[in-house]
Amino acid sequence: MKDQEEEKELIRTVARISRYTICIALIAVACIGILIFSLVRNSQTVSNTSGVKPATNTTSVVAGASAGTAQHPIPADAWKAPDDSTIPSGKTGDAIRYGRELVAHTARYFGPKGSVATISNGMNCQNCHLDAGRRLFGNSYAGFISSYPKLSNRSGRVAQPAERIAECFERSLAGKAPDTSGKEVQAMLAYMKWLGEKVKKGEKLFGSATGKLPYMESAANPVKGREVYLMKCQNCHGANGEGVLAADKSSYTYPPLWGKHSYNDGAGMYRLTNFAGFVKNNMPFGATYQNPQLTDEEAWNVAAFVNSQPRPHKDQHRDWTNLNKKPIDFPFGPYIDSFSEKQHKFGPFKPINDAQKALTNIKS
Numbered sequence: 001m002k003d004q005e006e007e008k009e010l011i012r013t014v015a016r017i018s019r020y021t022i023c024i025a026l027i028a029v030a031c032i033g034i035l036i037f038s039l040v041r042n043s044q045t046v047s048n049t050s051g052v053k054p055a056t057n058t059t060s061v062v063a064g065a066s067a068g069t070a071q072h073p074i075p076a077d078a079w080k081a082p083d084d085s086t087i088p089s090g091k092t093g094d095a096i097r098y099g100r101e102l103v104a105h106t107a108r109y110f111g112p113k114g115s116v117a118t119i120s121n122g123m124n125c126q127n128c129h130l131d132a133g134r135r136l137f138g139n140s141y142a143g144f145i146s147s148y149p150k151l152s153n154r155s156g157r158v159a160q161p162a163e164r165i166a167e168c169f170e171r172s173l174a175g176k177a178p179d180t181s182g183k184e185v186q187a188m189l190a191y192m193k194w195l196g197e198k199v200k201k202g203e204k205l206f207g208s209a210t211g212k213l214p215y216m217e218s219a220a221n222p223v224k225g226r227e228v229y230l231m232k233c234q235n236c237h238g239a240n241g242e243g244v245l246a247a248d249k250s251s252y253t254y255p256p257l258w259g260k261h262s263y264n265d266g267a268g269m270y271r272l273t274n275f276a277g278f279v280k281n282n283m284p285f286g287a288t289y290q291n292p293q294l295t296d297e298e299a300w301n302v303a304a305f306v307n308s309q310p311r312p313h314k315d316q317h318r319d320w321t322n323l324n325k326k327p328i329d330f331p332f333g334p335y336i337d338s339f340s341e342k343q344h345k346f347g348p349f350k351p352i353n354d355a356q357k358a359l360t361n362i363k364s
């Protein structure tokens with residue numbers, strides 16, 4: 001009898017333990033279910049309140065941009081380069097096609113081994129004006145012809161489009177000005193006129209320049225920029241910014257970013273607000289305005305690193321004689337404000353901008 005009672009008690013104990021185990025397991029499953037439901041709901045809430053709306057009538061956005069980068073649609077009515085089929089026949093068409101060739105492969109004609117003249121550093125116009133001036137936020141030529149003649153704040157006089165091309169040879173191509181009445185410059189002008197033939201004078205174009213990034217609260221940091229350069233840029237532009245020569249050894253597949261064959265310190269890319277916007281919307285290879293690969297801070301910093309490296313110098317003592325028109329990121333004094341050349345080069349730019357606005361209002 002005693003053995004039977006002990007056996008029954010053992011069975012009752014096992015049954016109680018089993019019930020407790022089942023209860024604990026059910027509670028654990030319920031808790032996990034509640035946690036999963038909460039995470040899903042929170043994720044949906046963040047998605048619905050992020051302010052990002054589905055794109056409508058815009059270029060689609062591809063997923064996969066780096067963390068911290070924003071993706072931007074392009075308006076349906078944004079400027080688009082004309083199709084090649086619209087190039088007219090005859091001498092006009094020949095000039096347009098030759099002009100495009102000169103923009104795309106400038107070094108073949110004007111570089112150190114140029115067939116027309118040897119007056120430039122080996123870079124091509126399209127190194128700064130991407131896709132031969134046809135890319136949005138890549139310094140397109142869309143509104144170039146329609147904006148001239150115009151008063152140049154840099155020179156202080158009314159300039160013609162051919163003069164602006166000559167300036168690019170002297171600054172971005174770190175060379176000498178070509179004959180502005182010659183066949184080559186006139187062909188380049190014909191090409192640019194064809195690109196912007198539907199653009200009216202004074203028309204505001206989406207993405208016609210490089211884009212301007214919001215000012216950072218602190219100065220752009222060349223040391224941090226070097227880290228970005230080594231990770232994202234050196235594969236194309238070289239560890240020492242030397243670029244990659246093309247197979248013909250007369251031009252560059254990927255242009256040098258500093259050194260004697262790069263743009264000089266009088267070029268537009270030497271101004272940080274220009275270069276940072278260009279980098280953000282076009283670099284590294286494959287990046288676009290819609291799908292950038294760098295954060296704003298990375299773009300500012302890598303631009304600061306590149307522009308802190310040695311490059312040819314250009315005498316600019318006659319530039320921006322009207323100090324009220326001098327850009328806040330022009331790194332050579334004098335200025336209407338009391339900020340240093342270093343801050344004018346690397347920022348922070350907002351205090352400079354605010355101070356100049358106040359000074360301008362006082363003078364007016």
